[in-house]
Amino acid sequence: MDDALTSITAGADALGFVFYPPSPRAVTAAQVADITAKLPPFVSKVGLFVNAEAEEVQQVIAVAGLDCLQFHGDESADYCAQFNLPYYKAIRVKPGVNLVQCELDFASATALLLDTYSEKAVGGTGEAFDWSVIPAGLQKPLILAGGLNPDNVMQAARQVQPYALDVSGGVEAQKGIKSPQKIAAFMQQVMRSDAERNGRFE
Numbered sequence: 242m243d244d245a246l247t248s249i250t251a252g253a254d255a256l257g258f259v260f261y262p263p264s265p266r267a268v269t270a271a272q273v274a275d276i277t278a279k280l281p282p283f284v285s286k287v288g289l290f291v292n293a294e295a296e297e298v299q300q301v302i303a304v305a306g307l308d309c310l311q312f313h314g315d316e317s318a319d320y321c322a323q324f325n326l327p328y329y330k331a332i333r334v335k336p337g338v339n340l341v342q343c344e345l346d347f348a349s350a351t352a353l354l355l356d357t358y359s360e361k362a363v364g365g366t367g368e369a370f371d372w373s374v375i376p377a378g379l380q381k382p383l384i385l386a387g388g389l390n391p392d393n394v395m396q397a398a399r400q401v402q403p404y405a406l407d408v409s410g411g412v413e414a415q416k417g418i419k420s421p422q423k424i425a426a427f428m429q430q431v432m433r434s435d436a437e438r439n440g441r442f443e
Contacts, residue, residue: 244419245276251428255285257311257409260293260301265416266409270304277306287311287329298324311354318347327351329384333358334370344381353379354407357387369393372401391426398434406431 245256258273259266277286288307290298292314301307302324312321313331321328330347332338335358344353357370369388382404385397390411398406412427414420 242276242279245280247419247421247424249281249284251424252432253284253424253428254405255287256280257287257289257407258305258307259289260297261289261291261313270301273301273305273307285309289313290316292316295320295323302326309351313356318349321347322349329354331356331386334374334387336374340376340379344379350381352382352384352404354384354386355403356407369397372397375401389427391423391430394427395430395434398431398438402438 248256256276258268258276260270261267273286273288280286286306286308287310288298288301288305289311290301290313298310302310307326309327309329310321310324311329311331316330318330321330328350329352330343330350331354332340332343333356334340338358340353340355347353355370355375357368359368372385375383383401384405384407385401385403386407388411389397389406389408394406394408394411397403408427410416412419412423414423
């Protein structure tokens with residue numbers, strides 16, 4: 242709860258909850274329900290899943306108070322769309338990935354989330370990918386993830402100009418433990434970037 246309120250106070254628009262047991266950041270539906278019940282309005286609650294059984298996702302939705310879903314595995318578009326909630330599809334970017342085709346394949350997605358590919362993990366690697374491989378002209382909102390931190394987020398925002406930024410490890414004191422100082426520093430850079438984009442300062 243402290244991490245949630247710290248993030249919101251710093252300016253976060255959404256909170257992510259990891260329903261993937263191997264992750265050091267994994268939470269239960271009951272834990273999340275306790276948090277979401279106490280959140281202020283207009284904060285999006287996102288549930289992250291990796292190749293979960295559909296029944297498991299439905300059970301979490303029924304308990305946790307989620308607004309949207311984020312799928313980080315090998316899920317198909319039909320699978321992702323069956324839960325009657327907006328969803329983001331994570332694409333692990335590596336050489337040869339056709340993001341234009343991914344956008345077509347996941348036409349029902351609210352957004353594409355672009356993350357760093359790793360053979361060792363499905364996310365949370367702490368490593369950024371080469372942002373220059375993102376093609377111009379994609380139609381869906383892009384959420385940029387992968388290795389973002391207070392030191393590089395402003396450059397990421399300038400170069401990619403994504404709809405949103407997704408951070409976890411980059412604002413942690415250690416795996417699964419958030420740092421209020423890093424959250425504040427990250428959000429300060431995001432807000433500077435937003436002001437710059439809107440021409441509010443040089």
